[in-house]
Amino acid sequence: MTPDLVLTDAAGAEDRDAILRELIAFNDATVGPSGARPLAVLLRDPETAGTVGGLWGRTSFDWLYVELLVVPERLRGAGFGRALLDRAEREARARGCAGIWLDTFDFQARGFYEKLGFEVFGSISGHPRGRERFFLRKTF
Template structure:
């Protein structure tokens, strides 16, 4: 089989899908249907505007928290904790055994550790002079109260 390597200057969703399709087929053949479900939990202000929240996905029995953003004026008021409690409840409802995420050294490692997450990996010099941490939390039984 002959092939040619192409590097698009402006990659598109079609390019991503060209890579994803054979990978998805292989993964399903090896580990079954990942049952991917997107998760969005939004913070809404008094005007009904979405001003932050959590974005992630359930896949292969874990919920991956891709993004968590709480506007500065809402920090320290329990919003992040409430978002994560909702994420845990969604994970449980979808049969997940845990949650995982990553955060930079200059972000919220301590916040996640207070919620019961533990570091399972570290990437040094990302960005240079900083670290990126990968954290996980295995779920216990029962829903988490949300205030």
């Protein structure tokens, strides 16, 4: 069989799942299971119970990857960002993780993360153009 190459911006969940299955099978055969588990710490509105912000990530291969972290502007400066990361770190440690990694742009929260003990381990200049993206880690 010779597969077709199909470029699309409308791929579905089944397409992602097919790719992920192959990658997981390869990784498992090479280094063993990743132990991947989702991890979320949510900020909920007490009146509506709706999520207004929080942290979204996953533990995998003994590290917590923080994919998303946002505190609504009206709540910033009240310690919620620190609380989200502290709670996620406690859970990551409970899951046996060695550390946390994440990325942020120069116009976002690099200084905030560094105050919490994260260190830059890489960056991409010009992403987006005229700016910089940083990759940070905190080891336990």
